[in-house]
Amino acid sequence: MRSQRFKNRVVAAILTTTSLFAVSSSAVKAADLVVASYGGSFQDGQTEAFFEPYAETSGVKVTGTTGTGYAKVKAMVESGNVIWDVISADGAAYEAEVVDGLLEPIDYSVVQADGIPEEFRKEYGVAYIKFSQNLAWNKDEFPEGLTPAQFFDPEVKARRVMLGLPYYNLEFALMADGVAAEDLYPLDVDRGLAVIDRIKDQLVGFKSSSDIQAFIQQGEVDVALGPNGRLNNAIEAGANWAYGWNGSVVALEYWSVVKGAQNSDEAMKFINFAVQPEQQAELTRQIPYGPTNIEALDLLEPSLAETLPSFPANAALGVVIDSEWWNENLETVKQRWDEYVLQ
Amino acid sequence: MTRIQEMIDWRKACLLAPVTILLLVAFVLPLLYIVPEAFSGDAFKRFLRIFQSPVYTKIIWTTVRISFEATAITLFVSFPLAWLLSRSKGIGALLLGLVVLVPFLTSVLVRTFAWLAILGQKGLVNATLLSLGLISEPLPLLFSETAVVLALVHSAIPMMVFALFSVLRRIDGRILLAAHTLGANPARAWFGMVVPLAIRGIQSGVIIVFLFTMATFIAPAFLGNQRQQMLAQVIQSEIETGANWSLAAALGITLAGVATLIVVALSIFLGIFSRWQNPREATQGDIKHIPPTVDRSVLRNPVKRSEPRFNMSRLWRVVVKYAAPTYIALISTFLLLPLLVLFPVAFSSAEVLVFPPPGFSLRWFEEIVNSPEWIEAAWTSFQIGAATSVLTLTLATLTVLGFGHKFRYRNAAEALMLSPMTVPAVVFALGAYLSFSKVGLVDTKMGIILAHTVLGFPVVYLVAAATFSSIDPGLAKAAASLGANPFRAFNTVTFPLLLPGLSVGALLAMLNSFDESIASIFLSNLSVKTLPRKLWEGIRFNTSPEAAAVSAMLLTATCLIILLGIMVIIKRQKRSSPALQANSESA
Amino acid sequence: MNDEPLAAVSFQGVTRRYGSVTAVRDIDLDIAPGEFFALLGPSGSGKTTLLMLLAGFDQPSDGQVLMSGTPISDFPPHRRRIGVVFQNYALFPHMTAAENVAYPLKMRGVPRDERDNRVNAALGIVSLSDRGASYPSQLSGGQQQRVALARALVFGPDVLLMDEPLGALDRRLRDQMQIELKRIQHELGVTVIYVTHDQSEAMAMADRVGVMSGGELLQVADPETIYAEPANHFVARFIGECSILRVASFDGGKGYEISGARQLLPTPSTAPFDIVVRPENVALRSIESSNPSGQFGIPVTIREITYVGSGWRVSTELDDGQSLLANIPRGHDLAGNLADGLNVIATWDPTSVAILPAEETTEANQQGEKK
CATH class of the missing domain: 3.40.190.10 (Periplasmic binding protein-like II)
Structure with a gap:
């Protein structure tokens, strides 16, 4: 009992001394x-x-x-x-x-x-x-380009990569399946997952945006859904790729x-x-x-x-993500998504 | 009698007080800001959800499975390396040590990228195999458990080697010779002697690597596919996206709980094999009363040994002669493999991390050297690293001495000491931010030093404890009997013997601190910026070759230090007479 | 050299070089079965190299090693049937004493009950029957030594190799172990090769002693011969105490002359040569005492007196500056009035003298004299 109180006191003492030390050094620059x-x-x-x-x-x-x-x-x-x-x-x-x-x-x-x-x-x-997630493809493999519907067509053989997040992916999949941009929300999660499921075995994985850029550069994938900035980076670094605005999802x-x-x-x-x-x-x-x-x-x-x-012609082909809807539904959709991904 | 016991306990308490205070203030307290989150609201349902959902049970199982695989393979491939390192001297030791350090000196950012460039469809391995005509289609090496485990093993080898090294170097080489002459072939002698004698090193190495892999999240995210999702990865993203902090905290507790359970089980299991280090005194019951009239004449007859059908001695000689060089060549290749990517990329002319680079330039080096921000970050990291290693070293020494050779609650106490490694870094970092900000420790070097000390302490403690266990307790007693007071006995006997283990540990703590990004990012802001934070902050929009250039500079600096050491050794050898060198009759 | 065809161990022209350094040079040596052979020399003399060659941890650069007539270079250490006791015992710390002793039997696949029998016998022979369950860390130095010995003997090796086995023990324990070692060797009849730098240990235990220096085997003989007839200056100095005196021959080799006194002793040459005189063979008498006519005697001056219990050790100086050691037993005439600077007459029997060719630089070998 006594040792407990002693310990508390020691802890308090240590805290005060370290904080004195710290405050004196941290209260430095107050930037405007x-x-x-x-x-x-x-x-x-x-x-x-x-x-x-x-x-x-x-x-x-x-x-x-x-x-x-x-x-x-x-x-x-x-x-x-x-x-x-x-x-x-x-x-x-x-x-x-x-x-x-x-x-x-x-x-x-x-x-x-x-x-x-x-x-x-x-x-x-x-x-x-405005950032957007665009469909991109390797021009050597697909000189004619690629449509979102083709992305989800299992007959089109390609190494694909998507983002490791439920958002963007579901919107992209639903639009590729024919849902109009204005009818997207509330999202039909089951349908979206079913669309993705068609090509799940051709996906190298659900990855982060920096990974996607690296995979494009290193020739690891043929088709990708990724952020336009990263796609630009990869193309500037020499990747013979192109991306389109069909089904793009803007954040x-x-x-x-x-x-x-x-x-x-x-x-x-x-x-x-x-x-x-x-x-x-x-x-x-x-x-x-x-x-x-x-x-x-x-x-x-x-x-x-x-x-x-932001270019009007581009914006017309895509959709702006409804982050309010997502904020309300993220927890449940994330769980469904995680379960699906791990299946 | 009781009075004496009280005194001993008092001394132990004093030795253990500093680490207890550190863990309470800088570890338990921060966690108290996060842990209640896991139990807020309907906590029962939350945990039920974790353990009932196929998703999370699968992730937990994957995490444990990958950690076990990586730990077992790391132990297997590191053991010979640690052994050779422990037996080498001078230049050989320095060069081997450098090879082992390489994974540590390359930023994890570059390392994972290097694996992509090596294992990918158009990577080095596939390109080589294709050009040799051995395969017609690129092998799918990436996005598999193999790739994840490979990367984890690569980064875990240094920790395992150093943990083993500190114990192995204390094994008397003559024991192997003795086993040989007593009839054991080289392999049996080695497995029968070195492995059991290294048991404490194995124990600490296995625990360090297991906990390290349990908490890993970069390699599985980058190199694996969804089937290799690990728990720390999920926690990291839950906290960063802010979907559900309560769930993240609950998952963090789950991870820590699972890790602790496994580590305690491992400790108990491996502890069975190290009982000989603290044998209980033989009691009357142990003494077998054998008939006094033993027929000693049996000893006159030699034991018949069936002659082997084939004389293997030539084979053995060949094996013994070539085994070590072959192994060293293979393991060095593996450890140094990422450098094949790192150096070209560091001299890249491109804006982004791409291999092979489209052209070469010095722009990234110029950028770093000419940027006061980079220089300041490096200097800050160096200061923090140095302070961290000194602090952890001191604390680990006191703790090891406090536990002594016999400590009744060792397993429980050790589990506590290791707990900072079991908690996901992001959970701790968040808690540290919340608690440290109350006392103004955020955005100070002191705050990061404290956090890094907490994170680095388990490793240093494990290495120091393993070394301490291999020190004969009789030595300190002998010193005491020769009139040395406890302090002098420690100073002159125990400490010098402990020093190699401690310095290895301190080096690990320093390098860990140098590479740690999560706590640094949380605890730093305007005034303090560490090197890893500088490396990581650009990653959201672009992965520039800066990280490779920084790693290349770190490596070069280390090489220069090692080179200096080699020159000193050569100079010394030239001075000493050749006769002395050849006088190495006894192995 | 022994021509016995089945020597337990035989070194034939064995040389081992490490780079430009020769660790052992052209060793020829046969060791008979059941012999207790001591390999004696200062550290760095090459005896450990020889031991490593025999145990199989090293291969000769030239020549070969045979056991019972068979060359063993093709046999790795674990097939050589040699029991080795290492300097620091090299006990396995993770095994009990009994497990240590059982180890060589396990390696040879000996069945359980025979194993137990042999372990008990081996522990019994070293008087450790009751410590089988103890770990090495629980045993005293002497006990560890015994376990190491039992472990090396338990599988009935042809040869027992011991490398400075008693080096770490205190004097009393060492004497006790020497006696016990001899007893065990007698009881089991095993061939022992005993490496040591302690000449008294070698003399006390060995049937034959081989003295090594600078990688060469200088002399191999029984202890008495080594002591009485050292083959060279190094052996003379290394084994026991002695005085080496430069003398001149007279009458074409009939005898030698020193400090004006002559002693008849057939000498090998007419050139000056050295004689080895052991202190216990030197008799001192006072100048005043009667000198039986014609008896050999030279005047010396006492320089240093050391009490050694059984009497006194006296260092004296000849007229020409050479020094001579002598023993003075208790009750000797001079015992009462020994003093520094006292002039006395020294004398010795010609048969107790060993003759060595003159050594050019007497000082050069001085460093090998005492360890």
Whole structure:
């Protein structure tokens, strides 16, 4: 008993000393505005298009950091140790963060971007980029190209790869099976899985997007459903591949403000700046992802604009993922999906 | 009597206090932020779901099966390597040691990519076989359990070798000679002596590798197909996608529980074979009373030994002569194989990790060397690694001494010591973030050091404990009888004998810390950035050859250090007379 | 050299080179069945190499090793029927004493009951019947030594090889083990090759002693011969204590002359040569004492006196600076007034002297003299 109390006291003592130590070293730089993104070449583009110009025009120091994601944002808010102001969040993370109340509502009196369609201006985030998952094929094997229906045709022999997620895959499969984009939701999960099941034995696996790029480059697969950015990377690296817009599934990337952010006013100003057509176009020039602000498309060279998910002709062939539906149904669908995958 | 016992317990308690505090503060406390999540709401239903759903039971079974396969194969292929390493000296030892370290010095990012470039449809293996005309269709080597196990074995070999090495090097070579002269052929002598005497090394190596493979998630995701899904992979994605934290926590508990159960079972099972290390005193009952009139004259007659039908001695000589070099060639090839991919890719001119590279350039090296961020990350990682290894080393020493040669609750206590390895890294990292942020440890080097110390401690402890078990307890007693106080006895006798095992452990802790990404990513933010975090952060949109360039630089630096060592040895050999070298009569 | 065709062990022109270094050179040696043979030499003299060649861990560069007339180079160590007792015993720590002893029997597929019989007999012969269940770590050094011996004997080897087996034991235990070893060898009649650097051990136990130095076998003989008639300076110095004196011959080899005194002894040559004089063979008397006419005697000066229990060991100096050791027993005339600087007369019997050819650099071999 006594030793227990002693132990507690020791623990307390250790905690205090280490924390003193730590606080003194961590209470260093209080950046004016902290924006969390993903690092790498994408963030290099963001720095050029958003962070540096904003710092120049506003005089506010912008610190770009990495590691955004649902888990870390949740941990940050729960611990009350909010360091980030603005985060870049993909659709899935955004919806999950909204449900858990981890975000500040967007102040639309500050954020003004009429070029961004109404449905992309959400309560807690502004979509600023469109990513899409496209069907891609090896041009040596399929010089004529490939349709989504052929992707799921077991008679078309090919080594295929799909994403290791229920979303995108199910939408793609259902559209390939003839479901119109506007009738997709609520998803018919059973039907979608049945479609995928036709070619399951020809799949090398359900993989992450970085893996898919590597497999394309190394000649490991002939056909893939993967993110257009990664497909572009592979093609630029020399892969003799092409991709199409039929059945493409578009996801959005949001700007959001973390709940309890120290500089939320400044954060809103930053978001407003970043979603303006000029800045959006600039990011696309740096790294070819589709801007949500349609006015930005006009600022781009037509040859570049054509390759983007935002390009009207491309967008017409695909569908924008309904992340709200997914957020409500992810848990049950994920379970069905996991069971199916392991069968 | 009781007073003395109390004193001994008190001393043990003091020795064990630091590690207890560390584990409580930096491990148990963080878990307390996550574990309740698993029991929130309808906890019973959640666990029922895990154990009733065919999905999760299958994943658990797959995880255990792959871990066992990888551990068994790793033990099998590493044992001879550890043995040869333990018997080699000077240059040979340095070169072998370098070969063993290679998997550790290459970032896991590059390593898994290398396996793709080696095993793929157009990979090195298939290309070679095709050009030799041995096959007409590329073999499906990838996306199979074989590929996953191969990659796991490759990265587990260093851990196994070092765990075994620390025990093997303490085996007296004359025991093998003795077994030989007593009638055992080389193979029987080796299996009859080296394997049982290395039992504690085998035990610690098997546990380390088993836990390492249980918690692995990168290799199965990349190199396997859906049939090789492992539990840690599922937990990782559950936490990152945020689908269901409660389920992730429950799965984490399941993983830790299964791992602990198996490890305890393994310890008990292998412990049977190491009983001889702590024999109980023979009691009256043990002494067989044999008739005093034993007929000793039987000893005058030689035992007849049937002459072998074939004289195998020439074969044996050939086997003994070529077995070791052949084996070393094979295992080195296997260990160094990824370098075939790594170096060309590091000098790639492409934006992305692609093999073979379309052209060569120094751009990635320039990028790294000219970037203050990379330099700072490397320096930070180095500081954290050094501090981690010193901390784990100190704690492991105290713990091993605290347990001593005899400790009643060893199995239970050891399971506790190892628990940081059983918990999925992402679960711990999340808990550490939540608890450390309460005291401002997030985004500090101190926080990452603490986390890495917790994660690295089990390995260092296991290696140190295995070494300690092979040290004759009589030695310290002898020193004490010669008038050394306990501290001096430790300083002059136990510590020097323990040092090789400890330094091996500290090296492992350092390298682990150098390669650890999950806790680093969670616990770092603006002020602290480690090398692995820098390597991983770009991965979402592009896999650049930077990782390969960093690995190449790490490898080159290590090679230079080893080269320096070789030069020192050669210089020393030149100075000493050749007669002394040849005076190695006794094996 | 022994011409017995079936020597238990026979080395024929055995040489072992490691690179440019020759570890043993041109060894010819026959060891008779049942013989207790001691291989004596300082460390680095090549005796362990010889042992490794015999045990089969090494192959000769030249020459061959035979056992009972059969060349054994084709036999690997485990087929050589040689029991080896290693310096540090090399007991198997994971086996009990009984399991250690049973090991060679298991390797030879001996059936269980014969195995038990033999293990009991072997443990009995080394007086360890009651410690069979103990692990080596529970046994004392002496007991471990006995287990090692029992293990090497249990399968009835033709030859028992022992490498410095008593090196790690204390004096008292060593003396006791020496006696026991002899007893066991007698009882079992096994051929023993005993490697040691301790000349007193070799002299006490061996039927014959082979002295090695620098990879060469310098002399092989029974202990008395080795002591009384050393083949060279090294052997003389290595075995027991002695004084080596440079003398001149006279009258074409009738005798030798030293410090003006002459002793009749047929000598091999007319050139100066060396004689070996053991201290116990030197008698000292006072200068004043009567000198029987014509008796050989040389004047020496006492330089150092050491009490050795049974008397005194005295180091003296000849007129020409050479030194001579002598023993003075208790009750000797001089015993009462021994003193540094005392001048006395030294004398010895011509039959106790061994003659050696003159050595050019006497100092060169000094380092091999004492271990």
